[in-house]
Amino acid sequence: MLNNQKIVFSGIQPSGNLHIGNYIGAISQWIEMQKKYNCIFCIVDYHAITVKQDPAILSKKIIEIAKIYIASGIDTQKSFIFKQSDISEHAELAWILNCASARINDLNKMTQFKDKAGQNNVSVGLYDYPVLMAADILLHETDFVPVGDDQVQHVELCRVLAKRFNNQFGQTFKIPELIIKKYGARIMGLDNPNIKMSKSAISPANYIAMTDKPEMAVKKIMRAVTDSGNEIKFDKINKPAISNLLVIYSLLSNQSIEHLEKIYINKNYSDFKKDLANVVSEFLKQFQKKYNNISDKEVENILEKSAKALKPKTDVVLKKVKEKIGVSL
Ligand code: AMP
Ligand code: TRP
Numbered sequence: 001m002l003n004n005q006k007i008v009f010s011g012i013q014p015s016g017n018l019h020i021g022n023y024i025g026a027i028s029q030w031i032e033m034q035k036k037y038n039c040i041f042c043i044v045d046y047h048a049i050t051v052k053q054d055p056a057i058l059s060k061k062i063i064e065i066a067k068i069y070i071a072s073g074i075d076t077q078k079s080f081i082f083k084q085s086d087i088s089e090h091a092e093l094a095w096i097l098n099c100a101s102a103r104i105n106d107l108n109k110m111t112q113f114k115d116k117a118g119q120n121n122v123s124v125g126l127y128d129y130p131v132l133m134a135a136d137i138l139l140h141e142t143d144f145v146p147v148g149d150d151q152v153q154h155v156e157l158c159r160v161l162a163k164r165f166n167n168q169f170g171q172t173f174k175i176p177e178l179i180i181k182k183y184g185a186r187i188m189g190l191d192n193p194n195i196k197m198s199k200s201a202i203s204p205a206n207y208i209a210m211t212d213k214p215e216m217a218v219k220k221i222m223r224a225v226t227d228s229g230n231e232i233k234f235d236k237i238n239k240p241a242i243s244n245l246l247v248i249y250s251l252l253s254n255q256s257i258e259h260l261e262k263i264y265i266n267k268n269y270s271d272f273k274k275d276l277a278n279v280v281s282e283f284l285k286q287f288q289k290k291y292n293n294i295s296d297k298e299v300e301n302i303l304e305k306s307a308k309a310l311k312p313k314t315d316v317v318l319k320k321v322k323e324k325i326g327v328s329l
Contacts, residue, residue: 001309002038006143009176011042011084011136014061015053016199017209018068020280021187024251025148029181031073033146039079040140040310041069043303046084046091046132050125051116066299068210071291076302084136086307089314093135094128096321101164102131106157112150134158138173139314146179149186150196169324184251190224193240211288214281221245221277232264232272242269249276252283 010030012022033039043065048058062083069081084090107113110130117126125132130153137145137158145155155178162173187197189206197207208217227239234257236243249272250257264272322328 002313006037007141008033008037008039008144008146008179009042009137009140009142010040010146011044011047011133012065013044013048013199014058014065015048015051017204017207017211018065019187019197019199019207019209020248020252020283021148021197021207022199023072023210024184024187024248025181026146027069027072027074028184028251029146029179030069030079033144033179034073034075034079037144039074040142041074041079041081042084042136043069043081044084044133044136047129050123050129062303063296063299064211066303067291067294070294070299070302071287072210076306080306080310081302082306082310083303086303087139087311087314089139089311089318090132090135093139093318093321094132096325097131097135097138097161097165098128100168100325101161102128102134106160107131110153110157112153130154130157131161134161137176138162139317140310141174141313141317142176143174144179145176149180152178152180165324172321172324183247183257187248188240188244190220190244193225193227193244208280208284210284211291212284214284214288217280217284218277221280222273224273226269226273230268232267232269233261242272245272245276249279253279 008030010026012018012026030039030041043062045058045062048061066081070076074081107127107130113127113129116122133154134157137155145158147155155176159175162175166172189195189197189201190208191203191205195206199207201207205220205223208220212220224245225241227241229239231239232242232246233239234243234246246257246260249255249260319328
């Protein structure tokens, strides 16, 4: 049950392979926030279908993401994990926001859409995706939205839409705040430190999936691109690859970057990578031990229970919105 603590809401799409970038940038923040806040973590299946999905794979991915949340440390006794499509008010509120506050000019500014769409004849849903995300956040009267760097523009848009609605129809939505990590908000690809680590990367050398075999992860680290020179130093401009590996090392081992720089002062890239490979492999082993112990049935029950528990509140919020726009008689 929700108590009087502030509300945290975030979500991940059940598509592609969830990777250590998602863990470091988003999930690791969630774990910390659970201690202080009411936390709601969504599996955003309606966002996933903005691009083509194989239905059989999509349902497996939904279960997989829920297991990853739990094995990462989301406490289902305290926090909620639910599937977006189980609460239809998300889609309903998105439609209302589409009409009452979102404008074409807002959406035309979204850089992620431009990157994803390119010149292709993509779905209308992909274009409208940030409005659905705003609906997710506003429907749960969210205070804080912890995400990685690529979602900053979307959270800012959510704030704009909420304020615009409030201005026109009177105080309705709480204005959420973005929460982003100082380090780790954008983990870069292992094969190219100039592009982000991404679930939809064509080459698996780009990322370490949370479900990669530890031996595979070791290989990926050992083959990761490095910079010229041999110094192990955090310098995003001149040493983007080593800086990225340092961030991963630091956040998975709980040691500061400054401390790591000191340890590796007289060592070479290969020593550094071997140790990092070990850290990543241990992290995955511990994670996967928990992951493999969670049954599909257990996950299905958790998703169902959370949606049931959250629904009464989302009903109230949507009812208020409907009254404001004059469709509730
Ligand atoms: P997505 O993979 O787009 O569903 O993203 C899920 C969450 O992970 C969002 O909060 C993203 O901002 C975050 N995220 C995705 N890729 C990265 C990355 N390479 N580094 C850090 N955070 C990321
Ligand atoms: N769009 C986000 C992503 O791809 C996922 C998401 C959907 C989300 N709804 C959200 C994140 C609400 C935070 C809050 O990463």
